Amino acid sequence: MNVVIALIALVLLSIIWLVLDFSLGLKKHLASSTQKETPILHGDLDIFPHGKKLFTDYFAEIRAAKHHVHVLFYIIKNDPFSQEFFQLLKNKAQQGIEVRLLLDQLGGLKVKRADIQALKQAGVQFAYCNRIRFPFLFYTAQVRNHRKVSIIDGKIGYLGGFNIGKEYIDQDPKLSPWRDYHLKITGESVNFLQSEFLIDWRIATGENLQRDTFYFPKLHQGSVRHRLVPTECGQLEGFQIRLIQKAKRTILIGTPYFIPSKKVLNELLTALGRGVNLTILTPYTADHILVQEASYRFLRVLISAGAQVYQYKKGFYHAKVIVIDDKVCDVGTANFDNRSFFLNKEINCYIYDRPFIERLLSVLNQDILDSELMSLENLNKPNVGRAVKEAAAQAISFFL
Template sequence: MFYIILLLLAATLIFLLFLDFKLGRSRHHKQARTIPLEETTGSYHLYKNGSRLYEQLFRDISEAEKQVDVYFFLIENDYIADNFLQVLKNKAAEGVPVRLMGDRVASFKITKKRRSELEEAGVRFAFAEVPGFPYFFYRLQRRNHRKITVIDGNIGYVGGFNVGKAYIGESSKFGDWRDYHIRAFGPVVHQLHTIFLDDWYLATGEQDTPFPPSDTEHPYRMRIVATDGVELETEYKKMIDSAEQEILIGTPYFIPTPTLQDALKKALKRNVSLHIMIPMKADHAFVKEAAVPYLKELKQTGADIRFFDAGFYHSKVIMIDGQFADIGTANFDRRSFFLNKEVNTYVYDEAFIQDLRDVYFEDVADAVPFDDRWLKKRSLGTRINQKIAVLLRPFL
């Protein structure tokens, strides 16, 4: 009798969570936040090393004169994060307005004590996407995964790095950390600021206007795409369908939708070369196992697939035909497609893309092939986790 009651309680809980998720998603889709942004121009520098990124970012913040606005999905509690927060506090102490946001779940280490210290120094702090009722379970899954910094309306940062020592390779588990982040100038910075201020409004209720776009000529076409869990699948399908020669995908998590998996297979069948790179090490349970069935199907259709094994691969990049590149915060997974707020940067500079392509294939050369040999060597635990991962796809 006890076990029957236990099973009934478990079944009831599962049903309530399912109902919460379904109703929450329906409400989310009706209220999704869209920020339409037109193609613009700008200049940029790519960072793939966390130490160099932080050095430049901290210097830019230190030299700010008008305003510093920063959003990071995850801010750790270690010496890198402490240095970052101290730079913000120092700038605020000089009288320059500083606003900082972090995701409520991912940046939980920004404790009440740390928030008080920031406020005392003059830094305005807010959490984004605070879970609440109704639909608490669904809202717990809904995260703001963006990483945006805007300094004086002139310099913008966007990309995959968060704040912590792991991102400079000081993690005993992951070692070297491969990621991409862009430092941008020109009219494109106005668009990044528009997105930040919309997130700030949602978190605080305070409205503000972005700095006007730069009127200085910049040579490169760019487009910022801000998604809220309802547009990204369509954006990615357009990219894939446009390919005539080559698709390069780098992502820490590969869990495509049926629509995107079908688009990739069709690309292969029209003789488009498809390369996919994901990390050998996983930083979350089940994400690697969830990818295996999709990767296996694409491998059988002709794709070249590799595991990055020289640390952890956190880059989020798509390149099409050497003419288009997407670098941003979105992963190739269901969370980014349907739950998270993301921001991606589209770049159309062929010289820049060629350099990025060279870097990608340097990593490919050192990566482990996803092939029949690897599949045969899978442990029993990995095979079992693959079955479990099928049920967890909406949350991965």
């Protein structure tokens, strides 16, 4: 009996500690975070939905770098493709090019210490960002730097959903082909990407490089109107709500994880109520446990209200995109889930250019053709295993 009481007390104390840790950690984070976005900028944008084509281009631009290569990824795996990437960075550093690699601490768990040491010995400046820190161990473990950003010579930027690992170039049998959207950006907004990278670098290392004009060359104005929005600490929810509120005819959402907040779900239902057509594109195959089951309770409500939900079947769908009325689209690093809304550091590109949006829609329309329409009948079929998973997913959906 004493053992049972002790276990109950331990569980209660653990819950109290987790709640206090998270709430106090969030309070501290809110006090230090600021909301920002660029004005409308002009640049030239290209989009890559295939990893092999993206990394062929990306690696070529790194090889051609003359001054510096700044890289931030959420995940780097331990596999031959990751080793190829590391070797490329080492080669550039050995040529005398400044190379900085910033990696999320938890996303980089599979990177070996020996690889980090080899990078440093070759001259690559390496740092982990968003480290788990005392006293708010639980909170800081949840707040990840989910940005995937690269800047080359201060003139070329990359931003999107791809990380570094074999699955991203279609070498994982379960998740191939990998479908994702990644932007290549040139023009004046690259300076903002550079600034955001250097902010994350300063937070991780204490080294402040933002006043060095070397990193901020004068850049041309391109033809594509867009703005960049970095978010953290609950800021993204408001941006997505305001985007949904602008819709008059159509909303198209592509995401690997559909776990909206209550406010965002209500806004989608309001849009359906005023006659907006809502289409949601998600994967048929999941890459993480419980993420699909966490989405089902939201999808049932939306399908019942008139939304169309498609499950991508030609591989794994990992893209992050929203298109409103064919007038504005959002492509970036943020998923349509609570983790991206409230926890992760993200950065998205909002694009206001009809020709580019039409190009993106042609990609999305093909992805919908490669998908299967989800039915309310299938979602509501009795399934004990799924019901158990849904209950478990609901309990922890905020952290999935």
